Amino acid sequence: MKWWLDFSSDAFIVAFYLYCASFICFAIAVAGKRWSNRKPEDHTNRWGKIGFGAAVVGWVAHLTFFFTRWYGGGHIPTSNMYEFMTFLGMAIMFAFIIVHLIYRNMILGAFAIPLVIIIIAYASVFPSEVQPLIPALNNYWLKIHVTTAATGEAFFAVGFAAALMQLIRVVDFTRTDKAGRRAQFWTEFSLFVIIVLVGFLVAVFGFRGAGYESKFSQETVTIDENGIANSEVKEVIYSLPPIVAPYNSDTISFQSFIGMSEPLFESPSWLNGVNAGRKLNTVIWSVIAGLVLYGILRLIARKKLTAVIHPHLSDIDPDDLEEISYRAIAIGFPIFTLGALIFAMIWAEIAWSRFWGWDPKEVWALVTFLFYSAYLHLRLSKGWQGTRSAWLAVIGFLVVMFTLVGVNLVIAGLHSYAGV
Structure with a gap:
């Protein structure tokens, strides 16, 4: 079995590097079209196709990692934080491939794939050893509950990426009035939240590499x-x-x-929780590292980071981005509802003899469900389109990330085993 686990680890590394290569290709497709001597469409399509091909091959390697770890470990690899986050990264890539095949939007990869890379890097912070299942997890409903919930969240992630692109695309950086400055600030803040997560990775891997303890x-x-x-x-x-x-x-x-x-x-x-102080310390360091990283990027760019990205999205129709975001969320919502609520309650009844117990993870899963229910209702019944629906998609995914990261790292509960 050790051979299978070693092979699984190698496949995971291959997938990570292919995702990085895919992002570079998509970034060239977005940024390089301004200095290319060819027609912008030809340049974008060529590098976009290479990037998409690398993403597909990387996803196949990621899928190989998943099944070989399953075979070598003896149970589905979704039982701890490392395994769940790697599965979520694989699910986001799957969702991106599906949405890309529907809409053929090359530039979406420049925003969606970095999410996959960040989530995989975040997973690597946690112990990667195969651990025996605790009794509550030793049930086939675990496979159904976790995989469907993560797949729904993956489509939410793609919807978030498209919505963030839309907000950066439509914000007017020439406006100096109060409404204009507010739109610029909150769009920049959304990007800053992602940078804080990157800052967490930089801090953890930096001090870990230095051997701090x-x-x-x-x-x-x-x-x-x-x-x-x-x-x-x-x-x-x-x-x-x-x-x-x-x-x-x-x-x-x-x-x-x-x-x-x-x-x-x-x-x-x-x-x-015995680790509450350590977890709070990690959150503080994440913010500090995020602020430092953001400050360095601002010094290099000498303006808002969203203002740097904005010109490269000028050729994209914001209505297309809104359609992609809405369709991705519409696909993910019923899948998430089944996995995070219905299947989760069935599993809770088997594992803990109750369908609902107001555990923090259960509460935030319900909050996520209600939020996206409101998103769909407001967009379909109240005509909330444009920037309003885009902001809802962005905020919704931040709620998802808090459910995945904040609850596991900060709040103690029945699901805290995943954060150990």
């Missing part, structure tokens, strides 16, 4: 049903410099960083 011992006290207090001391390991120490903890070892010899403050007591 600090340790704390944290005492937790629980009271059993008889009213007897039980204390337990656990070790918490930080791979990022501890700005936030665990609540009620002592320092075992502290590796100083730029003169910081101790944490700046302690995690608040109302944050649940």
Whole structure:
């Protein structure tokens, strides 16, 4: 079985590099058409076709990774954060291929494929070893629930990419009135949120490569049903410099960083979970790294990043982008509803003997369902089109990402096993 797992890892690496090559080709198709001596259409189509071909081959390699890991590990590889995020990346690529074959829009790849690359890189932060299934996960409904939910979210991601392109395409950077500045700010902020996620990856891989590590011992006290207090001391390991120490903890070892010899403050007591302080520390570092990365990009560009992208989208009809976004969400919504709600409740009844328990992940899955229900209702019944529907598509996917990332990394619950 080890051979299959090694082969699976190799296929995953091949898929990642092919996705990177695909993005480069799509980026050349978008940016290079301005300096090409050929007709813009010829240049875009040539590089776009190469990029799409690389994406398809990369997806086949990714699919090979999925099935060989399944065979080598003995269960479907969606049981922890690493496996789920790699599956989500594969599902987003599948959704992009489907939407691309329908609309033949080459430039969509320049926005959709970076999402796949970021999500795969994010998955690599977590342990990649095959882990035995806990009893609650050892059920065939897991396969149905997780795969359908992730596929629905993948189509939401493609809808988000098209909607963000639409917003950058229609924003008027020459306007100086209040409404114009507000539109420019929120469009730039949407891009900044993505950069914060990239900043998280830069911070984690940077400090991990430098071998950074600090340790704390944290005492937790629980009271059993008889009213007897039980204390337990656990070790918490930080791979990022501890700005936030665990609540009620002592320092075992502290590796100083730029003169910081101790944490700046302690995690608040109302944050649940032994790793709550470490998770809050990760969020803070993600924002810091995102701000630094954004600042560097702004210094290089010397203007808003959306203003840099805007001229390269001038040849695209924003109505086409809105149609792509709407169709992608319309495809993903029923799939997500089945996977994240209906199939999830069936699995919850089998695993925990209740259909619904107000677990944070369940609550945010419901929030996501209600939000996209509102999106479809407002667009179809109330005529919300143009920038209003685009903003809803962007905000909706940010809700999805919080459900996937924020709930697992910040909020403790039954689904927190995925964030370990």
